Amino acid sequence: MNQEFKKTTFRDDYTFYNSPESIRRFPFPFWEDKYMYSVNIEPHVKGPAGSVYEFPIDINEHYVSEMADRAIVLKEDPLRCQALPHMMLAQWDFLELLMTSMARDYPQWFSLTTEGDHWHWINKPLGIDQKFTFGDPSTLPQEPMEYIGRQCQGDFSIQDQRDGQLWMDAGIITTQADWSLDFDVGMNFMEWHGPVPLAHDMKVFDRALKFLLNLQLGQPVRRLNWTMTINPRLDTSPENFHKWGSDRTTVTPENVGDKVHLRVELQALFRLPRSNAILFSIRGYLIKLRELVTVPKWGRRLPRVLGSLPMELIDYKGITRYRDTTLEWLAKYDDGQPTSPGGGPD
Amino acid sequence: MLVDGIKSRPQYPGLTADAFAKVHVFAADGDGAQAVIDLFERQGRDINGRVIVVYADTAPGAPDYASRLEALPVELVHCMPTVATAITRLVGVLNVARMGTRIYASGTETMIGLTVQLAQELGMDPATVITEHRGSRARRVQCVHCKGMTENVTTNIVTCAHCGLSLLVRDHYSKRRAAFQGVCVDAEVRGEIPEITEIFK
Structure with missing residues (x-):
């Protein structure tokens, strides 16, 4: 992806859109015509060139715009970035993983040179040139997690591992699907997943936790999650729910294609080397339904999935008010033909 | 919109003596x-x-x-x-x-x-x-919007003592905040508020 970075917005006038290439590489999350929770975890290995799986950290055409949006969120609400005191080593682990990945996989934009603990980081798209001492927070303008988190797409939380549990003890979370880092910080895996319906009874979290506690260094894993968002709004936080919640009432048969977005999270988990913590990256992708239906397979499949969702999930994902209008609009794209297995376009 | 039976809700198993404590x-x-x-x-x-x-x-x-x-x-x-x-x-x-x-x-x-x-x-x-x-089930509720605490909440919906929004009291509980989470109940349609009942007596 050697494109220009777009200058679009995720608030106010909402000028966000995807290029045709960006649509083709969208990680469509439904591999069959229905959806239910599962521990759909797979190795986070290198995928096809140009795909969102090509590199561990995916940087795309929205990079500069997303970082500008993150800066606005952090300016208005610094509590979106928090780290408990014992997480400093994990913060450095996190910074190292991001800088080395980004510099290795996108040398045209990022460079990292190291001489012992003396590091030199250059971020060309954001115009940053920083020399610092690895391990010394006073040599960076922010703590390491915030510093590099402001320069990488996706939300990040860092989990400490102790007592056979994972504890969400740090995070930089500005594009979340309706959960609060400030409220959840310090919770364990079961606690922060508390509000998710159905999945607890299915033992999804027990199995996922057992799996993650054994996550190995150098063998990251990934899964997709999804929800729907009205307007291409990244900051769908509970903190601002009273500001964006009413958007859900603005969907009409005329504006479905432009207003309703499928929001997919490519979630990846990495074991960190020094702290033994686990990094959870939540890389969000937005696509307008008008863009989505340009892929015929997705246009067929999405109405089938939305039409067969359990009521609890519809409520939990906040789709209730506009599901019917959306389904009516999508109906014309489902010609009844069978769809091929897997999520990718035909 | 929100569900019951959330797992972060604390359990209180009852007092038992620790025979080894000094x-x-x-x-x-x-x-x-x-x-x-x-x-x-x-x-x-x-x-x-x-x-x-x-x-x-x-x-x-x-x-x-x-x-x-x-x-x-x-x-x-x-x-x-x-x-x-x-x-x-x-x-x-x-x-x-x-x-x-x-x-x-x-x-x-x-x-x-x-x-x-x-x-x-x-x-x-x-x-x-x-x-x-023992005693009252009244809750301490943190407004997710302004972060203010509202004490002694006995109803499913409460007016935030700080910012005045109508909050739905969830079962989602934070030990660090020692509080349940309150989320604006009429964010989608302002003034559209479900029946208010006293449920945490």
Whole structure:
């Protein structure tokens, strides 16, 4: 992806859109015509060139715009970035993983040179040139997690591992699907997943936790999650729910294609080397339904999935008010033909 | 819009004596005193070493819990007028606590929650606090929007004491905040508020 970075917005006038290439590489999350929770975890290995799986950290055409949006969120609400005191080593682990990945996989934009603990980081798209001492927070303008988190797409939380549990003890979370880092910080895996319906009874979290506690260094894993968002709004936080919640009432048969977005999270988990913590990256992708239906397979499949969702999930994902209008609009794209297995376009 | 039975909701299994503790610190409010008295009746011989009680005397109807607590084989009962003053006193007690100290909390969810929060802030494992719920189910609610705390919430929906939004009180609970989460209930359509009922009595 050697494109220009777009200058679009995720608030106010909402000028966000995807290029045709960006649509083709969208990680469509439904591999069959229905959806239910599962521990759909797979190795986070290198995928096809140009795909969102090509590199561990995916940087795309929205990079500069997303970082500008993150800066606005952090300016208005610094509590979106928090780290408990014992997480400093994990913060450095996190910074190292991001800088080395980004510099290795996108040398045209990022460079990292190291001489012992003396590091030199250059971020060309954001115009940053920083020399610092690895391990010394006073040599960076922010703590390491915030510093590099402001320069990488996706939300990040860092989990400490102790007592056979994972504890969400740090995070930089500005594009979340309706959960609060400030409220959840310090919770364990079961606690922060508390509000998710159905999945607890299915033992999804027990199995996922057992799996993650054994996550190995150098063998990251990934899964997709999804929800729907009205307007291409990244900051769908509970903190601002009273500001964006009413958007859900603005969907009409005329504006479905432009207003309703499928929001997919490519979630990846990495074991960190020094702290033994686990990094959870939540890389969000937005696509307008008008863009989505340009892929015929997705246009067929999405109405089938939305039409067969359990009521609890519809409520939990906040789709209730506009599901019917959306389904009516999508109906014309489902010609009844069978769809091929897997999520990718035909 | 929101579901019941959330897993972060604390469980209060009831007080049991730690026979190996050298110091027993009881934090209680209101009818929580009765849980302490019951424990001594049930397991008094397992409670060895020093016993210190910090009690918020908030029980309605003045059942004279304070003197009943003082009648127990305890070193000292700090009898305080409110939960807030009791927690302040508890800070002082725990600041000089040593290895082998066991903390018990009984009474309202707020009293238990603030005790667990304090234990955590002092570097103890919050899971080691032994808890028993007694009395009111009123909740301490944090507004997710302005972060303000609203105390003694007994209804499913409450007006935030700080920013004035109507909040739906969820079961989602944070030990660090010692509070349940409140989320704007009419964010989608302002003024569209479900029936308000008293459910946390």
